Each structure stands twice: as C-alpha cells, then as structure tokens.
Amino acid sequence: MLDIKIIKTTEPKAKPIPGQKLGFGKIFTDHMFVMNYTEGKGWHDPRIEPFHNISLSPAAMVYHYGQEMFEGLKAYRNPNGEVYLFRPDMNAKRTNATNDRLVIPQIPVEDFVQAVSAVVDVDRDWIPTDPGTSLYIRPFIIATDEFLGVAPSKTYLFMVILSPSGAYYESGLAPVGIWIEDEYVRAVRGGIGFAKTGGNYAASLIAQQKAHDAGFSQVLWLDGVDRKYIEEVGAMNIFFKIAGKVVTPALSGSILPGITRNSVIQLCKKWGYDVEERKISVDELLQAQKDGTLEECFGTGTAAVISPVGKLRYKDDVMTIKDGQTGELSLKLYDAITGIQTGKLPDEMGWRVKVGD
Numbered sequence: 604m605l606d607i608k609i610i611k612t613t614e615p616k617a618k619p620i621p622g623q624k625l626g627f628g629k630i631f632t633d634h635m636f637v638m639n640y641t642e643g644k645g646w647h648d649p650r651i652e653p654f655h656n657i658s659l660s661p662a663a664m665v666y667h668y669g670q671e672m673f674e675g676l677k678a679y680r681n682p683n684g685e686v687y688l689f690r691p692d693m694n695a696k697r698t699n700a701t702n703d704r705l706v707i708p709q710i711p712v713e714d715f716v717q718a719v720s721a722v723v724d725v726d727r728d729w730i731p732t733d734p735g736t737s738l739y740i741r742p743f744i745i746a747t748d749e750f751l752g753v754a755p756s757k758t759y760l761f762m763v764i765l766s767p768s769g770a771y772y773e774s775g776l777a778p779v780g781i782w783i784e785d786e787y788v789r790a791v792r793g794g795i796g797f798a799k800t801g802g803n804y805a806a807s808l809i810a811q812q813k814a815h816d817a818g819f820s821q822v823l824w825l826d827g828v829d830r831k832y833i834e835e836v837g838a839m840n841i842f843f844k845i846a847g848k849v850v851t852p853a854l855s856g857s858i859l860p861g862i863t864r865n866s867v868i869q870l871c872k873k874w875g876y877d878v879e880e881r882k883i884s885v886d887e888l889l890q891a892q893k894d895g896t897l898e899e900c901f902g903t904g905t906a907a908v909i910s911p912v913g914k915l916r917y918k919d920d921v922m923t924i925k926d927g928q929t930g931e932l933s934l935k936l937y938d939a940i941t942g943i944q945t946g947k948l949p950d951e952m953g954w955r956v957k958v959g960d
C-alpha cells in the first residue's frame with residue numbers, strides 16, 4: 604500500500620460542461636499523481652499534486668535515448684455517480700513487461716492500481732458523462748538522470764495525468780479506411796514492439812503521414828522480416844472474421860498485447876466463436892476477399908474500443924469489406940464492452956473496478 608500525500612489545488616480550473624466538444628488529449632484535470640524512484644531507495648514520495656509543468660535538466664536521459672514508457676486506460680462515470688476502471692491490473696502487468704524490456708524498475712501491481720484510482724478519485728468530478736465520453740488516464744515513466752552516457756537511469760519519475768475525452772464516434776460506429784504499409788516496418792521480434800513506449804510511435808509517424816496523404820486514416824503494419832504477415836494497426840490490434848472464424852495475429856513479440864484484444868478474444872470464445880491466434884498473410888486476405896469469405900475486419904484498442912474497417916489498401920489492391928458498413932460482430936463487441944465499462948451491463952467477466960466508495 605502506498606501512503607499517498609494529497610495536495611489539492613487552490614485554483615481549480617473550469618471543468619468541461621455537458622455537450623462541450625472535448626476531442627482527445629487536449630484538456631487536463633486539476634491534479635496528477637507523482638512518485639520518484641532513486642536507486643537504492645526504490646519508489647518513494649507518492650503524492651497527488653496540482654497539475655503543473657515539471658522542470659528537468661536538459662541532460663535528463665529521457666530526452667536523449669528515449670528510456671520511457673506509457674500506458675493508457677479510461678475511467679467512466681455512470682448516471683449514479685459511480686466511477687469504474689476497466690481491467691487496470693492488466694495495465695499494471697503490461698507496465699512491468701514494458702519496464703522489464705527497457706530496464707525501468709518494476710512497480711507492484713497493487714501500487715499502480717492504487718495510484719491510478721487515487722488520482723481519478725480526487726478528480727472524479729472531471730469525468731464527463733455524455734454518451735461515449737470518458738476520462739482518459741495516462742500513466743508514464745521517464746528516466747531523469749542528468750547524464751549523457753548510454754546506460755539505464757538510476758532515477759525515474761512515475762506520473763499519472765488525466766484528460767477528459769470526447770466520444771470517439773459522433774454518430775454510431777463509423778468504418779475507417781486502412782493503409783497496409785509495404786515500405787516501412789514498426790517492429791521486429793526481439794525488439795520493443797510488445798512494449799508500450801514512445802520509440803515505437805516515433806518510428807510510426809512517417810508511415811502515418813503517408814497513409815493520411817493518401818486519404819487513409821490508419822496504418823496497418825506488416826511483419827518486419829518477410830513483410831508479408833499482418834501485425835497491427837497504429838494504436839490498435841486487428842481482427843478479421845473469415846468464413847465464420849475470428850482470426851487475429853498471434854502475439855509474436857513484435858505486437859502490442861492489447862487489453863481490448865484480450866477482452867475481445869475472451870468474449871468471442873464465450874459466445875461460441877472459433878478464435879484463432881495465428882499468422883495471417885496479406886495474400887490470405889486478398890484470397891478471402893476474392894472468395895467472399897472476408898466477412899469483417901475491426902481494430903481494437905482503448906481509445907475507440909472497436910473500430911470497424913471498411914476498406915483495406917495494399918499496393919494496387921483496395922479491398923472493400925462489408926460494403927464499407929459496420930459488421931454485426933463489431934457492433935456486438937462494441938455494445939458488450941462499452942456496456943461493461945460504463946456499468947450499463949452486468950459485469951459477468953469481473954472486469955470492472957470501482958473507484959472510491
């Protein structure tokens with residue numbers, strides 16, 4: 604158990620009002636969680652403080668070699684004022700898997716969940732309640748040693764900041780167009796693809812720009828070795844429904860193990876679908892499309908939960924899926940998961956964690 608010191612702001616900001624357009628990641632709440640790490644001492648001084656700028660030496664290691672990690676999850680407030688997190692223990696475990704790869708010290712799972720819950724509780728009145736809205740939670744760790752040598756830092760900062768965010772879909776699930784990238788790759792096995800760290804995103808920007816310029820909203824990455832097998836989308840994992848079966852790329856080390864991905868697999872199995880985690884080549888997709896067995900395609904991630912894919916481009920081929928409409932399974936999964944998250948549906952899977960009393 605962390606002994607969290609709470610210093611509340613004396614200058615609270617105006618909270619967003621119902622109906623206000625929030626967008627994503629632009630508005631921040633009144634408080635943040637902070638905890639320091641010092642070699643020999645461990646994690647110390649857990650505290651909640653007014654949201655403020657931080658000051659670091661220009662030589663702080665994070666600026667030079669990118670030793671940092673982040674997480675992303677959401678809090679939901681229902682009409683009764685109850686606040687829920689969705690599977691925060693999974694974010695804590697993934698934090699430690701990322702930290703392990705990047706030689707960042709581990710954080711006990713209970714401490715991570717306690718830190719997130721505590722700061723969300725302090726700013727619970729900031730959680731928007733319009734349909735589809737939520738409080739986006741961004742835990743992250745940065746290396747803070749003042750040193751230009753290449754080595755793991757001996758000091759770190761763990762922080763949690765909060766951002767009220769708008770509905771991902773303004774009016775119902777809207778299928779997106781996806782660009783299968785055939786030039787750049789995101790990650791290779793043995794690299795950092797499974798870790799949630801900024802470097803993966805830095806490496807992705809150029810392809811995202813290319814996709815946007817061509818009128819597609821996201822990039823779908825192929826494996827870094829053969830450039831033949833499907834990996835994942837920008838910040839989402841990817842699923843296909845092929846001839847009645849639910850198919851998704853296996854976690855090979857170069858794919859981010861999404862919590863939404865895991866939840867979708869569990870729900871599909873519970874509903875009686877055959878779920879296959881395996882290699883899927885672009886050729887298999889092109890063939891399934893020709894045969895008429897490529898029934899659905901959707902991305903999964905915390906931001907959109909389920910993002911139906913209406914169009915997939917690979918070189919000169921553009922595959923239209925479900926005539927560009929949202930598939931039944933995509934919709935069923937979206938309703939089931941968001942229903943559990945917001946407290947509208949019973950939590951049969953035990954995924955919801957209540958914040959405060």
Ligand SMILES: *Cc1c(COP(=O)(O)O)cnc(C)c1O
Pocket residue numbers: 675799835836837838839840859860861862863864903904905906
């Ligand atoms: C965070 C992330 C995902 C989705 O993970 P969720 O836990 O479902 O939000 C997928 N791919 C990448 C690259 C990510 O960073």
